[in-house]
Amino acid sequence: MTRTGRPRSQQADEAILEATRQALVDLGWGGLTMSDVAARAGVAKTTLYRRWANKNELVVDAVAALFDELRLPDRGSLRADIEGVVLQFGRLLERPETKTALMAVVAESTGDEALRCRIREAIVDRQKHLVIAGRRHAQDRGELPPDDGADPTAEIDLIFDVIAGAVVHRVLVSGESVDGAWAAALAALILGGLAGTVA
Amino acid sequence: MTRTGRPRSQQADEAILEATRQALVDLGWGGLTMSDVAARAGVAKTTLYRRWANKNELVVDAVAALFDELRLPDRGSLRADIEGVVLQFGRLLERPETKTALMAVVAESTGDEALRCRIREAIVDRQKHLVIAGRRHAQDRGELPPDDGADPTAEIDLIFDVIAGAVVHRVLVSGESVDGAWAAALAALILGGLAGTVA
Amino acid sequence: MTRTGRPRSQQADEAILEATRQALVDLGWGGLTMSDVAARAGVAKTTLYRRWANKNELVVDAVAALFDELRLPDRGSLRADIEGVVLQFGRLLERPETKTALMAVVAESTGDEALRCRIREAIVDRQKHLVIAGRRHAQDRGELPPDDGADPTAEIDLIFDVIAGAVVHRVLVSGESVDGAWAAALAALILGGLAGTVA
Amino acid sequence: MTRTGRPRSQQADEAILEATRQALVDLGWGGLTMSDVAARAGVAKTTLYRRWANKNELVVDAVAALFDELRLPDRGSLRADIEGVVLQFGRLLERPETKTALMAVVAESTGDEALRCRIREAIVDRQKHLVIAGRRHAQDRGELPPDDGADPTAEIDLIFDVIAGAVVHRVLVSGESVDGAWAAALAALILGGLAGTVA
DNA sequence: CTGTAACCGAGACGGTACGTCATGTCTTAGG
DNA sequence: CCTAAGACATGACGTACCGTCTCGGTTACAG
CATH class of the missing domain: 1.10.357.10 (Tetracycline Repressor, domain 2)
Structure with a gap:
């Protein structure tokens, strides 16, 4: 089985996690939105959802x-x-x-x-x-x-x-x-x- | 200054708090909505917001x-x-x-x-x-x-x-x-x- | 059966239909979006969807x-x-x-x-x-x-x-x-x- | 100037047009998507876009x-x-x-x-x-x-x-x-x- | 015993975020 | 140079909930 298709961007992962942490500082848990994290990371929402199914899992990894x-x-x-x-x-x-x-x-x-x-x-x-x-x-x-x-x-x-x-x-x-x-x-x-x- | 007008229903308060606790059991914090609490308590959303400004304060009192x-x-x-x-x-x-x-x-x-x-x-x-x-x-x-x-x-x-x-x-x-x-x-x-x- | 709740705004209806016609002129059928119509009409998307289930029905009525x-x-x-x-x-x-x-x-x-x-x-x-x-x-x-x-x-x-x-x-x-x-x-x-x- | 590289597959063209017609029958115009056509034709989206710039032109040719x-x-x-x-x-x-x-x-x-x-x-x-x-x-x-x-x-x-x-x-x-x-x-x-x- | 003021239900309102989907581009490895 | 696979940025989709508002109607105290 050969790996095919465009590989996932590794730098997107770290950008997302860092953006998540920054958004937590600025907005708190209740104010944090996936859209905002995506925008801060310079990444599309799809890219974000491809890696983390929801807010909770993303934040766990970020923290x-x-x-x-x-x-x-x-x-x-x-x-x-x-x-x-x-x-x-x-x-x-x-x-x-x-x-x-x-x-x-x-x-x-x-x-x-x-x-x-x-x-x-x-x-x-x-x-x-x-x-x-x-x-x-x-x-x-x-x-x-x-x-x-x-x-x-x-x-x-x-x-x-x-x-x-x-x-x-x-x-x-x-x-x-x-x-x-x-x-x-x-x-x-x-x-x-x-x-x-x-x- | 005299208090006039229809007084608030005291039984609504307890119905709301009890409904909140029950909703927490059923749905958890993330799934709890004000509309749902109001419906469970047999009360209009207006009545609920007249007493508690938001979800957090309501839940604090309920708990x-x-x-x-x-x-x-x-x-x-x-x-x-x-x-x-x-x-x-x-x-x-x-x-x-x-x-x-x-x-x-x-x-x-x-x-x-x-x-x-x-x-x-x-x-x-x-x-x-x-x-x-x-x-x-x-x-x-x-x-x-x-x-x-x-x-x-x-x-x-x-x-x-x-x-x-x-x-x-x-x-x-x-x-x-x-x-x-x-x-x-x-x-x-x-x-x-x-x-x-x-x- | 008594009519209860806030009645629908009649002026919203006409604002939406007029906004739809204007959006059609500006953007054409393919470019027309519900969000855009709502924004032009100064109305929330919910209000729009409460009245028309989809783009087709809205445009039929507007035209x-x-x-x-x-x-x-x-x-x-x-x-x-x-x-x-x-x-x-x-x-x-x-x-x-x-x-x-x-x-x-x-x-x-x-x-x-x-x-x-x-x-x-x-x-x-x-x-x-x-x-x-x-x-x-x-x-x-x-x-x-x-x-x-x-x-x-x-x-x-x-x-x-x-x-x-x-x-x-x-x-x-x-x-x-x-x-x-x-x-x-x-x-x-x-x-x-x-x-x-x-x- | 010599033509170099792999030549385009001629059979892909007809497969795409036929897939487009079939998709139109199944899904109608509004439901037709490029991804779906590509999948039906057993072809990558890239191949499809290299020949037709967009949905409209593809459908015109197919019809x-x-x-x-x-x-x-x-x-x-x-x-x-x-x-x-x-x-x-x-x-x-x-x-x-x-x-x-x-x-x-x-x-x-x-x-x-x-x-x-x-x-x-x-x-x-x-x-x-x-x-x-x-x-x-x-x-x-x-x-x-x-x-x-x-x-x-x-x-x-x-x-x-x-x-x-x-x-x-x-x-x-x-x-x-x-x-x-x-x-x-x-x-x-x-x-x-x-x-x-x-x- | 009649105002009147605050309450009540219902539900529409403008917003905003959600998670999904399609578009058209790109980046791989391979033919 | 083409191909398949699939990740990418963008942006609309239709839904859900928020907290506010506008209705018609209901108490209960004041004059």
Whole structure:
């Protein structure tokens, strides 16, 4: 089977995603329209719909790219690692394109299993990996006990929900920023909690 | 200035809010339309717009009523109080009308200060009150030290963001349910954290 | 059954039909779009579609109004009556809005029985009435024999197809104008033909 | 200058024209699309556009081929010749591909001089030739006087507009078929008219 | 007990975005 | 140079919802 016909323009893809992010900043989720994105990207609506079936999927992909920048360098201690990831995630969520888009697509994903999967793959799993990496670093340093054979999934999920949930809630619901003091307080709470549950 | 003219129908209000919740269950946030709500409530669109300026405000009020049922009975220990409120909040969020609506209005509130205020008054403050009450109960029992004169706001906000954020994240983003075991684990983490920060 | 709701704007109807005729002059049949008509009429597309289901029906109604002006005053002789109606019909067809629209809707009416009916009622029957009236005038004057009891429908239809067809063909297909000389020649041919068939 | 490169496929031309006629039958003028014609002909759109600039020209050529079959055999009398050509033309117009296409391209030719020329060359002149031939036959037989030096163009055009117009109008506008009786009646009218104008 | 003012239903209104479709051009790989 | 395949920019399509408005008609309080 030979590939035939004109190939899709790769540069159109990136132009569309960038236009989507810019439109989110300017107009918010509710004001974002496919026509506007197409116009900003210098692309026809058809081209846009050929790649993404609807607004939700487009925005997920556009926003997902922002999560690529999340990293977990070894900062020398579990406390520093937690503070680092909290600050990083906080700064990411405070960007207007993330702020306006993330909750909206999560809301739309209720009752749309395909969208939920796309979000999980593109965004959630990428963050959860940070928790797993941080845990491994701490075990290597001896700050946390090594795996005892029990499944650590539940604990990882809990820590993930606490960290990500707290940051999301503070930024989007409470509407306050994530600064060093708050990050330190959250890290202290979690460290205490880990010590308490371990003991 | 005397109020004259035909008074507004009080039963229309409740019919509209109930119709809104039902429509959210059936159609989700994206599929909900004002016309549909009006039709379900047996009411003209005019009547609807006379009371709520737009979809967001209507949904906030419709959903806010659900949060009235949150209570913090004294369960005898801080641990039990936390587990109780986590389970209560989890069950509330797992209802389809809450699930689909809450994140959506939060998303819309980005860049809409009036909407953000309405959400804060109608929803957020109502939940935060639970944290404050639980803290006072624990102090009365001697589980937590009494106020030392320092402003406890920061600590209350942190605990609130952690509890509410973790529950929201688990239910809406991770897509898993809040059961007794998870509630116990979260309560344990927070209790350990409080002990650690206090010590 | 009581009439309820806001009544339709009668002035919108006429604005739309006039805008349609003007758009036909400017753009021709192929270039005419519903959006453009709506914009010219200062009316929303919805308003337009509420009244006419598609381009064809709209144009039929817009053009039909032009045929209202066709009259058959008694000019004193059958020859003069024929010449008069030929000239009138020729002038009507030479107007750009008629020229471009008439054949197009006739073409579309192939395979659309509803459209064919609409055309017949709104346009064709209105013209055929002129032939019937002219025949009666001529009988009153003694130029044609009175009805002998036989059905005159076939003869009327033939004369109608010859006159209307010849004018349409000359103007639209041959692309030449209908002037006095041509009208006289056509009238002479028909008068001769009538005499021949009668004799 | 030598012709180089791959030569055009001659069989593609006929496949396209035949596909066009078939598509006209199935979909009518309004429903006919270039993509569909290309698909039916098993040909790429590029190939189609390389030969015909647009839909109108393609359809003119596709339909014009049908007019090639018009003939005027000498049937022995002017009356028989007229009846013959009327019946022939009627049968041609009653074919669905002709019916739906002819008026449509005529309508489009309003305001498109190039298209008008193409129609005249491909279709109109081919028919008018029949009138000229019939006239010459009749003169040869002595049924009509020989040319007296005056320009017969006006008379030929009139007869042509009357015959072609009447047939077109009966079939397409009145929506009735051209049968022997009607053809005879039309022939009688024209013969009477010729006699009357000559006398 | 009659105004009158604000309410009510219904539904038409001007807008705007939707997602699809057809047009005519272009860019590939291959004949 | 032609061909098939198919992506491209453009722009109209007909639908749906928005939030406003205009109707005729309905309360309930005021004079």
